[in-house]
Amino acid sequence: FSGDDVTVLFVLGGPGAGKGTQCERLVAAYGFTHLSAGDLLRAEQNRPGSQYGELIKDYIKNGQIVPMEVTIVLLENAMREAMAAKPTSTSTPTSTTPALKGKFLIDGFPRKFDQAVKFEEAVCPAKFVLFYDCPEEEMERRLLERGKTSGRSDDNAESIRKRFRTFIETSMPVVDYYEKQDRVARIRANVPPDEVYRATQAELAKRLGD
Ligand code: UP5
Ligand code: MG
Numbered sequence: 001f002s003g004d005d006v007t008v009l010f011v012l013g014g015p016g017a018g019k020g021t022q023c024e025r026l027v028a029a030y031g032f033t034h035l036s037a038g039d040l041l042r043a044e045q046n047r048p049g050s051q052y053g054e055l056i057k058d059y060i061k062n063g064q065i066v067p068m069e070v071t072i073v074l075l076e077n078a079m080r081e082a083m084a085a086k087p088t089s090t091s092t093p094t095s096t097t098p099a100l101k102g103k104f105l106i107d108g109f110p111r112k113f114d115q116a117v118k119f120e121e122a123v124c125p126a127k128f129v130l131f132y133d134c135p136e137e138e139m140e141r142r143l144l145e146r147g148k149t150s151g152r153s154d155d156n157a158e159s160i161r162k163r164f165r166t167f168i169e170t171s172m173p174v175v176d177y178y179e180k181q182d183r184v185a186r187i188r189a190n191v192p193p194d195e196v197y198r199a200t201q202a203e204l205a206k207r208l209g210d
Contacts (some may be wrong), residue, residue: 011107013132015163016139033082037109040074063162132189194208
């Protein structure tokens with residue numbers, strides 16, 4: 001993908017910080033395509049005949065990060081599909097290679113430093129990172145509550161503890177890396193969703209300028 005055709009924002013934050021909730025709203029208001037790496041992995045896990053099903057299942061239950069070769073291919077395929085499905089006004093009916101444009105929220109990825117480097121090299125650079133900053137106690141409360149009905153194999157006390165550890169040890173360094181480059185919009189996430197969304201819109205206005 002070329003940076004001219006595609007705008008990518010990474011959406012990061014701890015487990016239960018509210019990434020998915022905010023992305024859903026942004027899709028409706030800004031026309032982003034929302035790609036949750038976790039959702040793509042869960043779909044692949046359940047796809048009949050997938051050679052990665054068992055592996056993904058184990059990693060998710062243990063709050064560990066699935067090898068990036070799997071995740072990046074899923075993201076890339078999903079981006080391609082979305083772009084093929086959504087030719088924009090810049091493509092004229094007569095052109096044989098229509099200019100396809102895409103605006104993507106990549107949610108819950110990259111979770112590890114090498115994934116960030118690899119994605120930006122192999123797919124395209126991210127414009128910036130939306131980082132939802134939430135205290136662990138609040139995230140734990142949300143996930144345990146959701147776990148009563150979500151059916152997610154990792155919404156239980158033990159998996160949540162492991163997810164938090166992976167987040168602190170492995171995923172926060174990614175945020176720090178982008179922060180040093182001044183590419184992080186840090187948003188306080190332990191306030192009601194409407195308030196988080198208003199802060200998100202303010203950051204987008206500042207950083208996308210449209
Ligand atoms: N909620 C949301 N916002 C709220 C607010 N402001 N106030 C009060 N409540 C709020 O929200 C979580 C819950 O909180 C919901 O019930 C919501 O209503 C409420 P949600 O928007 O779902 O938060 P989100 O940050 O998306 O939480 P999620 O559980 O999806 O985060 P994770 O990062 O843990 O999950 P993900 O699906 O991204 O990854 C799962 C696993 O997949 C990982 O642990 C890992 O094993 C694997 N994975 C990889 O290996 N590689 C990847 O690249 C990605 C995932
Ligand atoms: Mg999510």
